[in-house]
Amino acid sequence: MRLLVTGGCGFIGSNFIRDMLARHDGLTIVNLDLLTYAGNRQSLADVEAAYGGTRYFFARGDIANAELVLHLFEEHAIEAVANFAAESHVDRSITDASPFVRTNIAGTQSLLDASRHFGIKRFVHVSTDEVYGTLGPDGKFTEETPLAPNSPYSASKAGADMLVRAAHETFGMDTVITRCSNNYGPFQFPEKLIPLMFSRAMADEALPVYGDGLNVRDWIYVLDHCRGVELALLKGKSGEVYNFGGDAEKPNIEVVRTILKALGKPESLIRFVTDRPGHDLRYAMDFTKATRELGFAPAYDFSRGIAETMAWYQQNGPWLESVASGAYRQFMASWYGDRA
Numbered sequence: 001m002r003l004l005v006t007g008g009c010g011f012i013g014s015n016f017i018r019d020m021l022a023r024h025d026g027l028t029i030v031n032l033d034l035l036t037y038a039g040n041r042q043s044l045a046d047v048e049a050a051y052g053g054t055r056y057f058f059a060r061g062d063i064a065n066a067e068l069v070l071h072l073f074e075e076h077a078i079e080a081v082a083n084f085a086a087e088s089h090v091d092r093s094i095t096d097a098s099p100f101v102r103t104n105i106a107g108t109q110s111l112l113d114a115s116r117h118f119g120i121k122r123f124v125h126v127s128t129d130e131v132y133g134t135l136g137p138d139g140k141f142t143e144e145t146p147l148a149p150n151s152p153y154s155a156s157k158a159g160a161d162m163l164v165r166a167a168h169e170t171f172g173m174d175t176v177i178t179r180c181s182n183n184y185g186p187f188q189f190p191e192k193l194i195p196l197m198f199s200r201a202m203a204d205e206a207l208p209v210y211g212d213g214l215n216v217r218d219w220i221y222v223l224d225h226c227r228g229v230e231l232a233l234l235k236g237k238s239g240e241v242y243n244f245g246g247d248a249e250k251p252n253i254e255v256v257r258t259i260l261k262a263l264g265k266p267e268s269l270i271r272f273v274t275d276r277p278g279h280d281l282r283y284a285m286d287f288t289k290a291t292r293e294l295g296f297a298p299a300y301d302f303s304r305g306i307a308e309t310m311a312w313y314q315q316n317g318p319w320l321e322s323v324a325s326g327a328y329r330q331f332m333a334s335w336y337g338d339r340a
Helices: 011-023 041-051 066-076 090-095 098-118 152-171 193-202 222-235 252-263 288-294 302-315 317-323 327-335
Strands: 002-006 028-033 056-060 080-083 122-128 175-180 182-184 207-210 216-221 241-244 249-251 270-273
Touching: 002 011, 002 066, 011 028, 011 041, 011 222, 028 066, 041 056, 041 317, 056 066, 066 098, 080 098, 080 222, 090 098, 090 152, 098 122, 098 152, 122 152, 122 222, 152 175, 175 222, 182 222, 182 302, 193 207, 193 252, 193 302, 207 252, 216 222, 216 252, 216 302, 222 241, 222 288, 241 288, 249 252, 252 270, 252 302, 302 317
Parallel strands: 002 028, 002 080, 028 056, 080 122, 122 175, 175 241, 182 216, 207 270
Antiparallel strands: 216 249
């Protein structure tokens, strides 16, 4: 298979590429990534060294650039697409939604147009549980839950989901949509909760926690999510949606305290800050359908996953330091300000 992976230098995409190439000898991957602040080509340095020019090809560019996308499809005889590319940080979308509309909506349509033009075999669109909105204290999101996004980010992802659905319904394209809960693991950019708390705790800096810290998320280790996307690519039914979760619901404050305890740092570093506008209370994923139809089951419980994640960050300080600069520091200063 000749697979186009978009956003492959990001957190989830880089883990997906590394895992897929290691386990599928007949696979060639073309990675299209714009290398914005959260994309780091160094996250795939080992992949480039092992497979570059033979089974792995990198192209820097914007998925919303229709001419470039068409060129890549033709040049590399693309057979399938896994679309990980996205602007994905809720706080940034609140500050400025325009990059989210361009990448998540216009970019997805550009990929769909090229896929239809070249008759690709499968288009897997990687989405998020945030398109479902928020839950109360009970219940879980299923694939039948109505979409009710509450942030500019999740609204842009819901729009992209609808474009993928329309491509299947209108043109008969072979599309699959995946929606997952909060990912964590190696190579995650330190604006997200776990690497942010880890990096600030290691520096004995204040840990900003929104509101009362009781917002609940279901955490999935990134490799479990990657294996779910792989199953959707190879076994998913055309036109279907599949939820993936880690069966690990945790209030944010519990995650922060787990990190502090593991690092031997005091809870006095925690600073409760003004809550995010429109902050969803709780997410929880029912992945029964993915288990039944794809054989999906998370291999990592949270205890194992968080331990391996923190060990990875401790062993890869230079990588963390290389990304925790520039745009990241500007973001921290502009968004959290004195609250952090």
